[in-house]
Amino acid sequence: MSNISDWVRANIRSLKPYSSARDEYTGKVGLFLDANENSIGSVSDTKNNRYPDPHQSEVKAMISKILDLEEQNIFLGNGSDEAIDLLIRIFCEPKEEEIIVLPPTYGMYKVAADINNVAVTEVPLDENFDLDVDGILKAVKPNTKILFICSPNNPTANMMSPERVEIILQNFAGIVVIDEAYIDFTEKKNMLHAFKLYPKLVILRTFSKAWGMANIRLGMAFGDEELIRFMNNVKPPYNVNGVTQDIALNALKNLDKKDSMLKDIKEGRSVLINKLAPLPLIEKIYPSDANFILVKFWDSAGVFSHLLNHKIIVRDRSKQPGCENCLRITVGTKEENETLINTISELG
Numbered sequence: 001m002s003n004i005s006d007w008v009r010a011n012i013r014s015l016k017p018y019s020s021a022r023d024e025y026t027g028k029v030g031l032f033l034d035a036n037e038n039s040i041g042s043v044s045d046t047k048n049n050r051y052p053d054p055h056q057s058e059v060k061a062m063i064s065k066i067l068d069l070e071e072q073n074i075f076l077g078n079g080s081d082e083a084i085d086l087l088i089r090i091f092c093e094p095k096e097e098e099i100i101v102l103p104p105t106y107g108m109y110k111v112a113a114d115i116n117n118v119a120v121t122e123v124p125l126d127e128n129f130d131l132d133v134d135g136i137l138k139a140v141k142p143n144t145k146i147l148f149i150c151s152p153n154n155p156t157a158n159m160m161s162p163e164r165v166e167i168i169l170q171n172f173a174g175i176v177v178i179d180e181a182y183i184d185f186t187e188k189k190n191m192l193h194a195f196k197l198y199p200k201l202v203i204l205r206t207f208s209k210a211w212g213m214a215n216i217r218l219g220m221a222f223g224d225e226e227l228i229r230f231m232n233n234v235k236p237p238y239n240v241n242g243v244t245q246d247i248a249l250n251a252l253k254n255l256d257k258k259d260s261m262l263k264d265i266k267e268g269r270s271v272l273i274n275k276l277a278p279l280p281l282i283e284k285i286y287p288s289d290a291n292f293i294l295v296k297f298w299d300s301a302g303v304f305s306h307l308l309n310h311k312i313i314v315r316d317r318s319k320q321p322g323c324e325n326c327l328r329i330t331v332g333t334k335e336e337n338e339t340l341i342n343t344i345s346e347l348g
């Protein structure tokens, strides 16, 4: 099986996608009586009575310019969580096929597989939270369809080493998804354009992190034109609403603001690491390529409840494999970081 379509479920391969009113007439001027909208107007303050562009063409045009990609290589979804779900639905036959995930990692890969009744094989990351290449390749079975790699990884904050990713790409025949949700927070090399060499590679990104737009739910997938076409065939027609598209278009014109926030977040990350690392109640802080740090305490439960008593909420990751006594802490504003540091310092 070498072509993308060979890896796609038979029912998806033969799917005749829904054709919406906005697919059938794409002009902008006219008397629109084709979509059963409310022609008079909206109850909301802003004008929302028309269905949005199902292809998100203007947003894709801007993204393609910024990232130097063709529009056909871009999928936009209701958060990258939608892309994760769609990929599983496109490639994995429920009850028959499976995915591989690499814990500790982002939980939605497994949840999306569970919802779709697709089995999950777990191959833990190694002691440095890097890929266990042999373990992964040994875990591959004839019915393994997708491998999810999160890089930088949530919750461990590190990038996977590029040499190991390369070995996987050369030796795993199925679909490799590299989730780059946190890629803007590192200077290390990204894999965005690698799908041109490896057509079964999909890269995920999101507006929820560096762009600071988690509320509008906009995620991106980048890949080979054929693979992206399958994603567009399967998605609900209006999966990205018009309000989101308008806000994204404006944001994409304002790259300077993103860069300036990135600078502040990276500075905040350094302050957090430098101030927390010497505290005796901390065993270790893992290096971070993301907008959060993973901190290993001697007693994470005590720190967690102390913080909670001060209404400071961090993520308890201590039950994740390899993350005993670990809390995941998001970099906040300058003031929030100071409050966190002071509150943790109270414990000694």
Ligand SMILES: Cc1ncc(COP(=O)(O)O)c(C=O)c1O
Binding pocket: 078, 079, 080, 081, 082, 106, 150, 153, 154, 179, 181, 182, 205, 206, 207, 208, 214, 217, 218, 219
């Ligand atoms: C690694 C990773 N991928 C994807 C997501 C979800 O992104 P979105 O908000 O675009 O659905 C998250 C959210 O925390 C994440 O940590």
